[in-house]
Amino acid sequence: MLAKHGLFGLTTPGEHGGLALPLQEAINLISATASFDVSAASTLVIHNFLALPCIEAAPHIPEQKNIIRGATRGDLCAFALTEPGAGSAPRHIEASALMREDKVRISGRKIWIGLADWARWIVCFARASGPDAKGRLVGVLVDRQAPGLKVTHEHRTLGLRGIIQNSLEFQDVEVPRAYVLSRDQDGWGAAASSMNRGRIGVAAMGLGALERAIQVAASYASHRRLGKLRMIENSYIEQLFGQMVLRREVVKAMLAASCRLVSAQGAPNVHLASATKVLSSEWCGLVADQCVQLLGGRGYDEGTPLAKIYRDARILRIFEGPTEALLSHLGRCLLSKATRDEIADLFRSVGAASVHAAAIEELSALNETDGAVLIYAGWLTTLGLAQAVMSAGCFSASDCASAAADLVSSELATLRTRAPARQSFEARNRASRTLTTFLQDAACSIRSPVLTDDYLKLVQYV
Secondary structure (H helix, E strand, O other): OOOOOOOOOOOOOHHHOOOOOOHHHHHHHHHHHHHHOHHHHHHHHHHHHHHHHHHHOOOOOOOHHHHHHHHHOOOOEEEEOOEOOEOOOHHHOOOEEEEOOOEEEEEEEEEEEEOHHHOOEEEEEEEEEOOOOOOOEEEEEEEOOOOOEEEEEEOOOOOOOOOOEEEEEEEEEEEEHHHEOOOOOOOHHHHHHHHHHHHHHHHHHHHHHHHHHHHHHHHHHHHOEEOOEEHHHOHHHHHHHHHHHHHHHHHHHHHHHHHHHHHHHOOOOHHHHHHHHHHHHHHHHHHHHHHHHHHHHHHHOOOOHHHHHHHHHHHHOOOOOOHHHHHHHHHHHHHOOOOHHHHHHHHHHOOOHHHHHHHHHHHOOOOOOOHHHHHHHHHHHHHHHHHHHHHOOOOOOOOOHHHHHHHHHHHHHHHHOOOOOOOOHHHHHHHHHHHHHHHHHHHHHOOOEEEOOOOOOEEEEO
16 A cells, blocks of 8 residues: 555655655655554655665666666565664674675675565675775665575564564675675765665654654543543643643754755755754653653553554664764764864854854863763754754744744753763772672572573573
């Protein structure tokens, strides 16, 4: 049904069978889909934003037009990047692609690959080896039925139960060299571009799930009575719903700004895409949790939509880069001499150069390599960009726009109360000793778990 309505070619040109939608319209459709089912929206994001763009950017591959046309009609495409030791750190990828004159031989293992066992094509990223390979990353288009490619595990996930996640083994899988998507160039650029679009897609999924959670909880609160008043008339709950709606306004504005930059520059801005994804996924999780709490026991019942939203929303903080990894990257880019100009240009482009200058001044006395400082700097960047977007008229005005801007300012003020200080060696040593003491104490009362290396499956307690 999705293929019948063209949803596997959202932004693909019409001559290739796609809908050729502008990114903003595609994002709106992803968000609407997520409001019904996050699994279905994930399918659209993986296929349309991660895998298919890599194929569309490689006109040299044989039968490219036919492959794309088949993809828009339902030949699913998967994006195989993650490995056991390389999730959000692609430079640690160990899968190898032995480059020969007319063939490429792929060996290695991939995990958590969405849609893999349903896919017709898999975009696989591996480390090139062989003469003149120089260890660069290459993207290779692999037929799911290629000899040597095996599905070895299906992950049983907390949420997203409507789609499949697999481990893949590439056992000397041979592919014609013409199917190397990046040719003789480093394929990291293509991977990074797809992941940035993927982050915008994840943010859209968070928006849709957040909207549905508010809608369900408000419907319940409108009928549930607390004494003489309906729940929704309670002043505390009124304020809670008000904050939820304001968070939705901010996420919508961030998504709109991200799409505008894509239209203007032809590609996502990596920093704004990361910040938008962080804010949407974190606030979606927060709102889903609040809505479950408002429904009480009914929120915990699998028969209500909120239980499913709650489970599905949890992956959004991990999918396409965990929050902490993205915040650390944003913080490092803000502070590093090599990249701080990029961040400064982004703030200027949304009319908030002063916000950037204030953040730099605030962080000037802190250790630029400290993990807590990087996370804090990442949050400053994320909320600073949100503040800039809300105050610079980058989105359609609404009745609650001013209140939404005030919410972001309040979040920034709260963040600054938790600003990290220079941590002494003794303080860090004390934290390490505290954990060690706990583990020793716990081992005496609840015993220690023995877990497998691959999937952390429980073997026994000792």
